Amino acid sequence: MGIQEQYRSEAAALLSSGEVKLVIGFGPGSTADRRRPLFARTPEEAEKLVLDPACISNLTTYLVAGGLLSDGKKVAIFLKPDGIRSLNILVSECQVKPEQVVIFGYAIENNEIRPLSGRSIGDFAEIGSKIRTATPPPAVQKEAERLEAMSPAERFEFWKEQFSKCIKCYACRQACPMCYCRRCIVDVNQPQWVSTSSHTLGNFEWNLVRAFHLAGRCAACGACDRACPVNIPLRLINYRMGKEVKEAFDYHAGESSDQKPVLASFSQDDPETFIL
Amino acid sequence: MTRILPKNKLDDCIAAWQKAGYSVLAPVQRHDMSSFDEVQKASDMALDLILTERTIKDHFFPQTEPLIKYKISKHDIDSETMTPPDKKRIFFGVRPCDASGLAIDDPLFGWDYKDDYWFRRRNNSVIVTIACAEADDFCMCTSVKLSPDSTKGADVMLRPLASGNGWQIEAVSERGTALLDTVSPLLQESSDQAAPVPQVAEKFDVEKVMEWLADPANFESQFWKDISMRCIGCGSCTFLCPTCHCFDIQDEGDTYQGIRRKNWDSCSFALFTMHTSGHNPRNAQSTRWRQRIMHKFNYYQGKFGVNSCSGCGRCTRQCPVDMGITETLQAITNLPR
Ligand code: SF4
Ligand code: SF4
Ligand code: SF4
Numbered sequence: 378m379g380i381q382e383q384y385r386s387e388a389a390a391l392l393s394s395g396e397v398k399l400v401i402g403f404g405p406g407s408t409a410d411r412r413r414p415l416f417a418r419t420p421e422e423a424e425k426l427v428l429d430p431a432c433i434s435n436l437t438t439y440l441v442a443g444g445l446l447s448d449g450k451k452v453a454i455f456l457k458p459d460g461i462r463s464l465n466i467l468v469s470e471c472q473v474k475p476e477q478v479v480i481f482g483y484a485i486e487n488n489e490i491r492p493l494s495g496r497s498i499g500d501f502a503e504i505g506s507k508i509r510t511a512t513p514p515p516a517v518q519k520e521a522e523r524l525e526a527m528s529p530a531e532r533f534e535f536w537k538e539q540f541s542k543c544i545k546c547y548a549c550r551q552a553c554p555m556c557y558c559r560r561c562i563v564d565v566n567q568p569q570w571v572s573t574s575s576h577t578l579g580n581f582e583w584n585l586v587r588a589f590h591l592a593g594r595c596a597a598c599g600a601c602d603r604a605c606p607v608n609i610p611l612r613l614i615n616y617r618m619g620k621e622v623k624e625a626f627d628y629h630a631g632e633s634s635d636q637k638p639v640l641a642s643f644s645q646d647d648p649e650t651f652i653l
Numbered sequence: 654m655t656r657i658l659p660k661n662k663l664d665d666c667i668a669a670w671q672k673a674g675y676s677v678l679a680p681v682q683r684h685d686m687s688s689f690d691e692v693q694k695a696s697d698m699a700l701d702l703i704l705t706e707r708t709i710k711d712h713f714f715p716q717t718e719p720l721i722k723y724k725i726s727k728h729d730i731d732s733e734t735m736t737p738p739d740k741k742r743i744f745f746g747v748r749p750c751d752a753s754g755l756a757i758d759d760p761l762f763g764w765d766y767k768d769d770y771w772f773r774r775r776n777n778s779v780i781v782t783i784a785c786a787e788a789d790d791f792c793m794c795t796s797v798k799l800s801p802d803s804t805k806g807a808d809v810m811l812r813p814l815a816s817g818n819g820w821q822i823e824a825v826s827e828r829g830t831a832l833l834d835t836v837s838p839l840l841q842e843s844s845d846q847a848a849p850v851p852q853v854a855e856k857f858d859v860e861k862v863m864e865w866l867a868d869p870a871n872f873e874s875q876f877w878k879d880i881s882m883r884c885i886g887c888g889s890c891t892f893l894c895p896t897c898h899c900f901d902i903q904d905e906g907d908t909y910q911g912i913r914r915k916n917w918d919s920c921s922f923a924l925f926t927m928h929t930s931g932h933n934p935r936n937a938q939s940t941r942w943r944q945r946i947m948h949k950f951n952y953y954q955g956k957f958g959v960n961s962c963s964g965c966g967r968c969t970r971q972c973p974v975d976m977g978i979t980e981t982l983q984a985i986t987n988l989p990r
């Protein structure tokens with residue numbers, strides 16, 4: 378039995394026994410190369426689940442949307458390592474109770490699916506432990522190095538051009554599992570702290586807010602980058618912020634589900650280079 | 654014999670138009686994104702794109718638009734109305750769906766109040782549509798009763814020649830006739846055949862859809878919840894749609910001075926209908942998605958006699974969770990009656 382069939386029947390069993398109320402996985406998309414999130418609530422619906430190398434999106438976003446877990450019931454979810462990493466972050470930030478989530482883990486390697494064993498977040502410690510030594514995808518690394526080699530003025534010009542494309546649709550925020558705020562700062566409108574205008578300044582404001590709020594919290598799943606309809610290379614911002622946090626605090630977001638959120642915790646060894 | 658614009662005359666054409674005082678905007682691929690932007694020569698254009706990611710709507714109804722500049726002092730308020738620059742523009746290489754989008758939005762912006770910002774730009778623009786030579790899996794113009802060679806919204810219609818050497822060219826409005834007069838020496842008579850128009854399969858039955866939507870019993874149907882479960886409410890389908898036109902008015906500045914702006918807004922956002930009290934009549938994504946579909950295929954039709962969709966397919970093409978209106982309308986078409 379292939380992994381897709383195995384997970385399908387396990388998902389169906391979890392649903393028919395009532396152990397989980399919902400299975401969040403993937404189904405066929407609108408074209409041959411697309412997959413879309415699929416929500417199975419019955420064993421019959423679980424038969425439609427698909428698992429193949431086109432299943433690339435990070436579904437953890439749905440765990441923190443619309444109060445899904447607020448009834449205390451369990452859900453099952455298909456996650457690859459970056460999804461597991463996001464779940465670690467969500468658990469460490471007390472947004473998800475680990476006992477409410479059953480994981481169907483998988484990895485995509487050489488265009489093939491490999492199952493990851495374990496069903497609850499604690500079973501995936503090895504994935505977290507690899508984050509420290511992992512290298513970013515070569516394309517990201519290359520682009521990041523190109524930017525780092527620029528003068529500050531050139532780099533500013535680069536981002537100005539990119540941000541001038543932004544239309545403030547907030548797809549990057551909506552796609553991000555870490556942007557779970559009930560009311561995002563840009564939506565706080567009494568008073569309107571951050572202007573809603575999508576001019577260059579407004580776009581800078583938004584993208585800086587996003588960059589700062591995700592520093593030390595990003596799982597590098599690329600959901601924001603894929604969601605951006607105007608192709609702003611958001612991955613490069615996340616990568617850079619992750620690097621800053623790593624260098625300042627030796628911190629790698631999502632290593633484990635019990636790590637302390639880096640910017641919300643204090644340690645006596647924290648560098649204080651910012652104090653003049 | 655028909656008139657043609659040979660490809661190798663396009664540079665001269667642009668120069669002639671510029672000399673006549675027009676800016677020429679065309680599909681371009683810049684900074685990892687395709688959109689309409691000003692060009693100087695034919696080689697700046699990306700005419701092979703099936704469709705630009707951004708629409709020409711951006712140039713008629715920009716994402717943010719200053720309306721009034723104001724200053725408040727102890728005894729009075731000074732204000733100055735800001736209007737868009739009155740520059741003559743040619744949009745060259747518009748796809749039929751995007752040109753139709755403008756025509757679909759005209760009645761909206763001219764209904765109870767004539768939106769000067771929209772009509773100033775409409776009146777100073779000439780739309781040169783190029784019929785499609787290729788369509789992709791998401792194109793759905795035929796489903797909304799348009800076609801890859803529709804002249805709706807166009808002033809001049811171009812049909813690519815089978816040889817690839819140029820376009821058959823025809824004025825379809827007075828403004829179009831006037832535009833062609835400025836370049837008539839560059840046009841030739843030819844018997845070259847136009848390339849065949851691509852077959853775009855009808856994806857849903859729009860009549861059936863409208864009928865189902867018009868039945869008040871379906872407003873609270875479970876259908877809306879099921880179909881929209883995966884929508885993350887990002888709003889990019891509305892911002893990239895050539896016909897979506899919702900906006901918000903915001904004052905930007907401090908207590909004493911500022912600018913009043915008209916900014917894009919989206920029915921996909923929870924904030925869109927949030928009352929000051931905190932009550933939100935559209936408090937779930939399913940109700941917002943229903944609004945989008947109802948607005949496009951019921952309310953707009955009722956008010957202006959046309960659906961607010963030109964079938965460009967962008968809402969499906971770029972949706973991060975592979976939604977878009979096509980699937981919903983297909984599902985409605987196939988619902989048991
Ligand atoms: S950008 Fe910041 S405030 Fe907005 S949702 Fe994300 S984390 Fe929350
Ligand atoms: S997804 Fe892209 S265009 Fe939309 S708000 Fe984010 S950066 Fe801007
Ligand atoms: S349908 Fe897709 S593009 Fe539109 S708001 Fe929902 S998730 Fe975003």
Ligand code: SF4
Nearest residue numbers: 894962963965966968
């Ligand atoms: S609703 Fe979708 S297909 Fe219709 S015009 Fe808008 S983006 Fe295009």
